Amino acid sequence: MKIALISGTSGLVGMQLLHQLLQADRYEYVLSVGRRKLALKHPKLIQLSGDMTQLEFWNYSELINEQSLGGEYHSLVENLENGNATIHAFSSLGTTIKQAGSEEKFFAVDHDLVLYFAKSVKKMGATGFFYVSSMGANPSSNVFYSKVKGQTEEDLKSLDFDHLGIFRPSLLLGNRHEFRFGEKVATIVMKPLVWLKLFKNIRPIYDYQVAKAMVSVALDENRNGIKIISSGEMQDLSK
Template sequence: MKKIAIISGTSGLIGMQLLHQLIKGDQYDYIISVARRKLALKHEKLVQISGDLAGLKNWVIEDKLREEDIGGIYFPLVAAINERVVEIHAFCSLGTTIKAAGSKEKFYQVDHDLVISFANWVKKLGATKLIYVSSLGADPMSNVFYSKVKGETEEDLKVFSFDYLGIIQPSILLGTRSEFRFGEEVAKILMKPLVWFKLLKKYRPIRDYQVAKAMIHHANEPKQVKVQVVPSSEIQDF
């Protein structure tokens, strides 16, 4: 049976690394990127579909794939999805900052609503597993708005009852972002000694490729649990 990876958030730090790792790996026959805009990247396994993610629940996968189809090359993919003869794993690394979003309300729309919408969409397509990038300290009862939203999103994802829901909780991320985040850069500088001296494994900064590798590993490893929280200390081992 062929395997498909459906990913969202490919323009972000983790999403780009995840896409890179999936392309060079052999775990999946097709990689479908779901985004607002297409990346300037081509690969025989990669299919990019784009549009307004706010309306994702109304997207018809067959229509979207046919928009990208040249000479009917995606006909077998469309048929396999429609006939449910593929194994689908979904990966979500959607996220922003309050500053970039412009308000707490718009931040919530991205970090909660779009994530839930993506989960709902892939579940209807037949996805059996979802790997979601949350954050260290995520807690629906937190007084910190960011952590509270992440925690609420984790809880709401459990409602979909995937065969496996992997919740990845990385610490501060190391990597090259397309956007500058002042608070994150300051935190990286202050916490770099934890990396140098390998202290406080749970809290020390973690590299983007480690998170991406952990996501793919947990999606493909046999699981005995339906929901698993993967802390940053475990991700450090990749």
């Protein structure tokens, strides 16, 4: 039994990623982890909600059983508890300093929540972890955003997943819920690079391309260890 866990489904990439995972025949179940449930139903989808800061202490089996009124998830829980499930976890958790309200609160989401999720799925038996980082991520960067992304990458590496995929997209294109003036300007300026197919690693990339690339990498049994996937490679993988 192959299972996907995903956190960050309310975001730009997260919604596309959830769609890709639900469409992927090789995943029997998709567990969405978040503060609240989405207004979405699907036979493969199980939504688990609660205090994300306490993720390390979540009992996934109990939470699944709470939603299994007719015992329909008995086989899933049994496989999880017996270690007979292959578990892949996907994180597209992220915010902006403006949304978070401060650098400290931004760090609490983009670093802490990602690590809480990673540690909880590692404890659960996940062998693969696939994380949406950012182009320019570097723990030594003078840019706070890039520094946090880089630090998160380094801390994920220390958890020793069999397969850690770090995805570094350039400027993301898609339908955001909120307006971001700086990104809108950058999109207008940079979008011709997409049309002209120039500078593959720095030109903007669509949300669905990142999502498709993540699922492709996760299901590629020839990949293992720590892999950093550039924006250009994501575009190739999503064709």
